Amino acid sequence: MAAGGSASRRAQEARRQERLLREQWQAARQQARRWEAASEGERRVAAQLLVLTERGWRLLVDRRWPGTRAANVDMLLVGPGGVFVLDVKNWRSAPETSGGKLRAGGEPRDEHVAKLLAMTKAAESAVASLGLSPVAVQPLMVFAGQRVDLELGRVRLLGEHEVGPALLAERRRLGGESVRVIADQLERFFPEYEGSAVTEAARLRPQPQSQPEQAPPDAMFDLDGLREAAVEEAFRAPIERWMTFLHPDQVALVRRNWAGPARISGPAGTGKTVVALHRTAHLARRGNGRILYVTFANNLPRVQGTFLRTMSPAVADRVDFRSLHSWAQEYLHDRGVPVRLHRDKAETAFSLAWKHVGRDSCLAEIDPSPGYWREEIDHVVKGRGIASFEEYATVPRRRRRASLRRPHRQAVWALYEAYESIRTERGVHDFNDVLSLALAEARRDTGQHRYTAVIVDEVQDLTLVGVRLLHALVGDAPNGLLLVGDGQQAVYPGGFRLSDAGIDIRGDRGQVLRTNYRNRKEILQAALAVVADDAFEDIDGLRTPGRRDVELTYHDGQVVRVSKPTRAEHDQALLDALRALSPAARADTAVLCPSMRAIGHYQGLLTRAGIPVCLLEHYDGRPVEAVKLGSYRRAKGLEFKRVYLPEHDAALSNDPRTDGTWPSETERERNELFRSQLFVAMTRARDVLWLGSVSRAPEGA
Numbered sequence: 001m002a003a004g005g006s007a008s009r010r011a012q013e014a015r016r017q018e019r020l021l022r023e024q025w026q027a028a029r030q031q032a033r034r035w036e037a038a039s040e041g042e043r044r045v046a047a048q049l050l051v052l053t054e055r056g057w058r059l060l061v062d063r064r065w066p067g068t069r070a071a072n073v074d075m076l077l078v079g080p081g082g083v084f085v086l087d088v089k090n091w092r093s094a095p096e097t098s099g100g101k102l103r104a105g106g107e108p109r110d111e112h113v114a115k116l117l118a119m120t121k122a123a124e125s126a127v128a129s130l131g132l133s134p135v136a137v138q139p140l141m142v143f144a145g146q147r148v149d150l151e152l153g154r155v156r157l158l159g160e161h162e163v164g165p166a167l168l169a170e171r172r173r174l175g176g177e178s179v180r181v182i183a184d185q186l187e188r189f190f191p192e193y194e195g196s197a198v199t200e201a202a203r204l205r206p207q208p209q210s211q212p213e214q215a216p217p218d219a220m221f222d223l224d225g226l227r228e229a230a231v232e233e234a235f236r237a238p239i240e241r242w243m244t245f246l247h248p249d250q251v252a253l254v255r256r257n258w259a260g261p262a263r264i265s266g267p268a269g270t271g272k273t274v275v276a277l278h279r280t281a282h283l284a285r286r287g288n289g290r291i292l293y294v295t296f297a298n299n300l301p302r303v304q305g306t307f308l309r310t311m312s313p314a315v316a317d318r319v320d321f322r323s324l325h326s327w328a329q330e331y332l333h334d335r336g337v338p339v340r341l342h343r344d345k346a347e348t349a350f351s352l353a354w355k356h357v358g359r360d361s362c363l364a365e366i367d368p369s370p371g372y373w374r375e376e377i378d379h380v381v382k383g384r385g386i387a388s389f390e391e392y393a394t395v396p397r398r399r400r401r402a403s404l405r406r407p408h409r410q411a412v413w414a415l416y417e418a419y420e421s422i423r424t425e426r427g428v429h430d431f432n433d434v435l436s437l438a439l440a441e442a443r444r445d446t447g448q449h450r451y452t453a454v455i456v457d458e459v460q461d462l463t464l465v466g467v468r469l470l471h472a473l474v475g476d477a478p479n480g481l482l483l484v485g486d487g488q489q490a491v492y493p494g495g496f497r498l499s500d501a502g503i504d505i506r507g508d509r510g511q512v513l514r515t516n517y518r519n520r521k522e523i524l525q526a527a528l529a530v531v532a533d534d535a536f537e538d539i540d541g542l543r544t545p546g547r548r549d550v551e552l553t554y555h556d557g558q559v560v561r562v563s564k565p566t567r568a569e570h571d572q573a574l575l576d577a578l579r580a581l582s583p584a585a586r587a588d589t590a591v592l593c594p595s596m597r598a599i600g601h602y603q604g605l606l607t608r609a610g611i612p613v614c615l616l617e618h619y620d621g622r623p624v625e626a627v628k629l630g631s632y633r634r635a636k637g638l639e640f641k642r643v644y645l646p647e648h649d650a651a652l653s654n655d656p657r658t659d660g661t662w663p664s665e666t667e668r669e670r671n672e673l674f675r676s677q678l679f680v681a682m683t684r685a686r687d688v689l690w691l692g693s694v695s696r697a698p699e700g701a
């Protein structure tokens with residue numbers, strides 16, 4: 001990803017790099033020539049790598065592998081591109097890979113791969129306490145005298161000619177100080193090898209050129225590859241810090257072996273997604289199987305896929321980032337199961353059912369709006385896969401406020417049956433049907449499991465059937481199912497417990513993160529104030545108070561409250577605030593709205609004002625110099641430096657009637673859900689949270 005730069009700037013940089021590299025290459029050749037015990041091929045490999053030491057890399061050569069009696073590690077290289085564990089091979093035949101196996105000269109050579117992977121694991125352990133993610137530690141086999149560029153699982157195989165450019169082309173992960181600290185740590189962990197023929201001086205420092213030698217022409221080395229990579233490196237943007245460094249406790253979760261399904265929970269902004277992404281990359285690098293990373297929302301998988309590709313490009317093609325419903329549809333299609341998903345026709349079927357059996361039933365006394373009963377069918381009846389009235393009659397309706405007595409449940413059941421009969425008659429499926437069909441299919445699917453791991457982000461948004469489906473894909477396999485989420489951020493009605501899904505998470509397989517790395521203190525406090533009175537039940541069945549204890553990393557945030565008497569003035573204040581931002585600042589800014597109608601309104605407003613807008617449904621995580629615009633729900637899992645919430649309190653009827661009771665249980669439930677959504681929207685802000693209100697003067701005032 002080279003950023004910008006005119007052609008002449010690039011040409012200039014190329015000439016500068018060429019000059020520099022020639023000098024560095026001469027010095028490196030002379031230094032490597034002093035390594036008498038090494039073969040000529042190994043010396044040439046070392047010379048390439050010594051060029052890197054002039055560019056901020058540290059090279060450790062011939063180190064002892066702790067925990068083994070006499071084994072050694074050929075080279076460890078630490079630099080801007082991360083940590084590399086190198087095994088240098090002087091084979092006569094070129095390596096070949098096929099079917100995940102390594103061969104050379106017709107002979108299997110897999111034991112070399114296994115050994116290198118074990119050394120890499122030791123290096124990962126050595127740096128885990130520094131918070132370095134295992135995705136930044138990579139095994140490399142380098143072949144003296146060969147031209148090679150292959151991959152075998154997570155191991156990269158490079159020829160002596162390719163290794164230098166490949167390492168320079170690595171994304172920048174580490175700054176100078178990190179390189180120093182990590183190299184020092186590795187030096188301590190992998191001590192000097194006593195039998196080493198390489199002197200300490202040669203190992204670490206370029207030698208003074210006391211006896212200048214004219215380096216002979218070297219057929220294997222030409223500067224083109226290195227120069228190209230060096231120019232690219234000079235133009236590349238630095239990578240986000242979290243893509244390399246985590247808290248050591250987070251690294252431990254990334255690397256942990258779990259004997260069965262596991263769960264990571266924790267309040268907003270505590271790094272759940274970051275840990276899930278690093279773990280995904282780690283599992284993908286460790287094995288050869290495919291991994292499914294799934295969320296409920298459509299846009300989130302795209303964004304997370306972009307992050308993973310940046311963080312660990314080598315394994316990105318073995319991870320499917322999908323929304324649950326699109327994955328389920330594709331799965332059914334692959335299995336030859338016909339699906340006729342039609343949202344509008346299903347909607348019409350429900351409207352007819354409501355007209356025939358709902359509207360005049362006892363349900364209207366509890367809530368006259370058909371929406372509430374549609375949710376009951378979607379999230380409770382079908383979402384839980386309830387197949388008989390007897391089951392529905394006694395089911396605990398989690399996170400549903402209105403208490404339904406038997407006649408009400410009978411009326412719901414009649415409405416459900418009417419809906420199902422009209423829907424079936426019209427030959428259409430709704431979203432819940434897609435998941436139920438996929439679950440039935442997955443349970444029948446006795447063939448090869450297509451995934452070795454399934455990672456579910458924002459699990460609290462799924463229905464019970466959705467979770468059962470994902471569980472069915474990997475069962476209770478070790479490191480198979482990982483559920484990541486936070487019940488406080490549930491933005492859909494209804495809910496379930498893990499025990500309802502037959503998922504048993506015990507002991508260290510349930511982990512809680514507690515340090516918020518995203519929100520400034522003021523922002524988090526404002527957000528927690530919204531849900532302070534809303535205790536919630538998470539999927540483990542635990543009840544937690546709304547105002548949770550969270551450890552905070554950052555302070556000095558800004559909560560800006562703007563209240564105007566009219567919508568026009570309110571909107572003007574929003575535009576003024578957005579106009580004051582530079583184009584680059586707009587790239588990290590979001591305007592979030594509670595409804596589609598509001599999104600339409602603000603899209604028009606911003607566009608007319610000449611402020612570029614990128615709708616969240618089109619956002620894929622790559623930087624774009626436009627203000628992001630979308631619903632509270634679509635903002636799930638994302639974050640922005642600045643978040644603007646126009647008319648944020650318009651839908652909050654936060655004042656119970658004067659006698660302290662709510663107008664109705666269902667209205668209370670709707671308010672609670674809205675507050676959760678607002679909480680999610682507010683906690684997307686890192687540094688600035690803008691809260692707009694229209695404080696219309698009371699009638700007649």
Ligand SMILES: Nc1ncnc2c1ncn2[C@@H]1O[C@H](COP(=O)(O)OP(=O)(O)OP(=O)(O)O)[C@@H](O)[C@H]1O
Pocket residue numbers: 242245246247250266267268269270271272273274275486489516517518636637638639683
């Ligand atoms: N160890 C860390 N050091 C610095 N920043 C971190 C660390 N862990 C996570 N972060 C940052 O904290 C922010 C929140 O992380 P993340 O989105 O993973 O949290 P989350 O728990 O999934 O949040 P939410 O539930 O609100 O969606 C991100 O900017 C992430 O880069």
